Amino acid sequence: xKKLALLCLIAGIYGCSSVPITGRQQLNLxxxxxxxxxxxxxxxxxxxxxxxSTDKTATALVANVxxxxxxxxxxxxxxxGMDSWLSGYAWEFTLVDDPQVNAFCMPGGxxxxxxxxxxxxxxxxxxxxxxxxxxAHAVARHANERMSQQMLAQYGxxxxxALLSKSPSAVSxxxxxxxGLGAQYGVMMPYNxxxxxxxxxxxxxxxxxxxxxxxxxxxxxERMSQQxxxxxxxxxxxxxxxxxxxIAEMRKILPESMEYYNSIWGKNKNTTTQPKSxxxxxxxx
Numbered sequence: 518x519k520k521l522a523l524l525c526l527i528a529g530i531y532g533c534s535s536v537p538i539t540g541r542q543q544l545n546l547x548x549x550x551x552x553x554x555x556x557x558x559x560x561x562x563x564x565x566x567x568x569x570s571t572d573k574t575a576t577a578l579v580a581n582v583x584x585x586x587x588x589x590x591x592x593x594x595x596x597x598g599m600d601s602w603l604s605g606y607a608w609e610f611t612l613v614d615d616p617q618v619n620a621f622c623m624p625g626g627x628x629x630x631x632x633x634x635x636x637x638x639x640x641x642x643x644x645x646x647x648x649x650x651x652x653a654h655a656v657a658r659h660a661n662e663r664m665s666q667q668m669l670a671q672y673g674x675x676x677x678x679a680l681l682s683k684s685p686s687a688v689s690x691x692x693x694x695x696x697g698l699g700a701q702y703g704v705m706m707p708y709n710x711x712x713x714x715x716x717x718x719x720x721x722x723x724x725x726x727x728x729x730x731x732x733x734x735x736x737x738x739e740r741m742s743q744q745x746x747x748x749x750x751x752x753x754x755x756x757x758x759x760x761x762x763x764i765a766e767m768r769k770i771l772p773e774s775m776e777y778y779n780s781i782w783g784k785n786k787n788t789t790t791q792p793k794s795x796x797x798x799x800x801x802x
Contacts, residue, residue, distance in 0.1 A: 552624045567615075585729075610648070618753055646738075
């Protein structure tokens with residue numbers, strides 16, 4: 518932590534930020550406006566050529582689950598006094614006809630789900646696990662952090678100040694490397710283990726607030742683990758295999774997300790129940 522604080526001080530300009538929910542300190546050398554601008558450009562280029570699914574039922578389901586998850590995110594951020602954190606975000610959910618077992622979320626809230634992952638999600642709740650996880654990456658600003666780490670490694674702390682203030686093209690170049698849609702790893706360069714675990718934790722909480730039972734994440738990851746065991750590791754878990762270790766970690770963080778679920782929805786939730794009001798401070802985050 519001291520090393521990170523020192524790096525932030527040396528690099529200057531933007532410094533560090535704290536991830537919502539987890540409170541983890543992260544290196545943040547690039548303004549969110551820059552990241553969102555680059556992301557929107559990359560996403561625009563991608564979506565022009567992407568083959569959108571013609572399955573109206575599945576497309577509507579993706580959009581519906583996404584809306585519930587992001588409504589939960591916005592309610593949590595409002596309750597926590599962090600509305601400004603989501604400034605510039607424009608949530609959008611697209612189902613793309615592609616056999617890859619994958620999904621991704623660009624900074625700012627552009628979420629894409631591939632039809633290839635639907636046999637593993639199976640239903641609305643399974644889809645909530647995937648979308649909650651991807652939305653968490655966007656809320657945690659993991660792409661910003663990854664850009665900052667790459668810039669620090671490539672240019673060194675002593676030259677970052679001059680670089681960021683005088684060379685926007687360098688920021689753009691790093692951005693394309695970090696989350697460019699043509700990356701050799703697939704749609705986006707994979708996140709590291711720490712960021713994946715953080716997205717797991719935040720995603721479970723977001724789906725719990727949205728009214729989806731967090732415990733259902735376990736069977737989803739078990740199905741993904743079986744796919745990995747067959748020798749074909751899905752892109753969705755490329756750097757963080759859904760093996761026994763990940764599932765064990767998931768079980769450790771389930772009690773926290775279940776507290777959110779029970780606090781908001783009660784232990785005997787049914788599909789017609791409405792959540793307590795965040796604006797009336799009835800949610801006990």
